[in-house]
Amino acid sequence: MSRAMVAILVVLPLLALSAHANGTPRGASLPRSALLSARRWLLAKVQPRLTTLEPGKLKVCLYAGFPPAAILFPNGTWGGEEVQHLTSFAKAHNLALTVVEVPSFKGIWLQPGLGNCDLAAGGISITPSRVTELGTRASFSTHYRADARALAVRSVTASGAPRKVVINGPKDLAGRVILVTNGSTAETDLKARLKAAGVTATLHYTNSEDKAGADVAAGTVLKGSKEPVFAYATGAEGALALANKLKGRVAAAWVHCLMLADGTEVPEHLGYVARTPTTSNKRDTSLLDALNAYVVNTKGGPQGKWPSDFIKCPPAQNGTRRF
Ligand SMILES: *[C@@H]1O[C@H](CO)[C@@H](O)[C@H](O)[C@H]1NC(C)=O
Ligand SMILES: *[C@@H]1O[C@H](CO)[C@@H](O)[C@H](O)[C@H]1NC(C)=O
Numbered sequence: 001m002s003r004a005m006v007a008i009l010v011v012l013p014l015l016a017l018s019a020h021a022n023g024t025p026r027g028a029s030l031p032r033s034a035l036l037s038a039r040r041w042l043l044a045k046v047q048p049r050l051t052t053l054e055p056g057k058l059k060v061c062l063y064a065g066f067p068p069a070a071i072l073f074p075n076g077t078w079g080g081e082e083v084q085h086l087t088s089f090a091k092a093h094n095l096a097l098t099v100v101e102v103p104s105f106k107g108i109w110l111q112p113g114l115g116n117c118d119l120a121a122g123g124i125s126i127t128p129s130r131v132t133e134l135g136t137r138a139s140f141s142t143h144y145r146a147d148a149r150a151l152a153v154r155s156v157t158a159s160g161a162p163r164k165v166v167i168n169g170p171k172d173l174a175g176r177v178i179l180v181t182n183g184s185t186a187e188t189d190l191k192a193r194l195k196a197a198g199v200t201a202t203l204h205y206t207n208s209e210d211k212a213g214a215d216v217a218a219g220t221v222l223k224g225s226k227e228p229v230f231a232y233a234t235g236a237e238g239a240l241a242l243a244n245k246l247k248g249r250v251a252a253a254w255v256h257c258l259m260l261a262d263g264t265e266v267p268e269h270l271g272y273v274a275r276t277p278t279t280s281n282k283r284d285t286s287l288l289d290a291l292n293a294y295v296v297n298t299k300g301g302p303q304g305k306w307p308s309d310f311i312k313c314p315p316a317q318n319g320t321r322r323f
């Protein structure tokens with residue numbers, strides 16, 4: 001961007017502000033809206049170039065098992081909070097979003113680094129071990145919202161009468177059958193907490209929040225177990241969404257902070273993963289930088305504040321920025 005353009009970009013909004021300072025138009029300045037649209041036009045002209053795998057396209061690896069982050073509708077179209085957010089991002093950069101569906105959550109964050117897509121999304125929490133796994137081939141974006149851990153539990157008896165379920169911690173899970181998504185922070189948290197408490201429970205794996213919710217609601221006896229499913233361990237927002245969808249049969253319980261494999265409790269944030277390829281010894285962070293700028297400008301995502309934003313978790317290990 002040239003110096004002249006930078007100067008214009010800086011001065012235009014100031015002019016726009018002073019034009020209507022204190023709500024009273026001053027002098028014969030241009031209308032505020034004209035100045036702002038001039039600035040928008042200039043911004044569009046000087047939007048930095050992004051590197052994507054295919055020119056004009058933004059390929060996004062998506063996992064559909066954590067609605068409302070990403071939702072695959074029965075008619076084959078995609079929606080959900082992250083899909084809407086990234087579709088607007090793509091549009092702002094004149095890119096067409098194309099979806100690469102990833103059927104299993106485990107390792108979805110590695111897909112951009114492997115060159116299978118530009119971004120990965122669908123409810124991915126930023127954790128130290130995932131950051132390490134990414135190396136320099138990809139990077140987490142700035143987080144766009146918080147999450148926490150919770151259980152979706154059956155809130156009816158076998159005869160269909162309401163049942164109040166109180167869960168205060170891992171001791172209440174002893175001997176139970178619990179569904180969890182392979183490779184998710186729910187799996188990390190549950191294993192760490194059961195271990196720390198010296199409690200044994202049986203974990204079964206799923207790749208669909210909706211299927212897991214249906215199994216909890218029905219009290220399904222899964223293959224290889226004798227007891228019905230007691231709960232599905234997932235994000236607090238996912239558990240609340242299931243409780244809302246399956247009202248009267250499923251309730252959200254035990255909302256708590258994420259425990260990492262080493263036993264430390266940390267706040268949890270969701271982010272996107274962006275490909276950062278290295279060519280001729282230079283790491284190209286153009287996509288990551290643009291996405292970070294967009295996430296910061298649209299903080300809170302399309303839907304504003306979430307319940308888990310209000311959960312107070314211990315500070316991040318070593319004060320790492322993104323946790
Ligand atoms: C697909 O289904 C979704 C959800 O019901 C709806 O919003 C969308 O308009 C549908 N799209 C098409 C192309 O039918
Ligand atoms: C979970 O994922 C790992 C690695 O992909 C795999 O080896 C394991 O069989 C999976 N576990 C279950 C129960 O699906």
Ligand SMILES: *[C@@H]1O[C@H](CO)[C@@H](O)[C@H](O)[C@H]1NC(C)=O
Binds near residue numbers: 317318
């Ligand atoms: C915290 O910082 C110390 C010193 O820099 C380092 O040795 C340690 O590995 C860090 N711990 C984590 C969990 O990052």
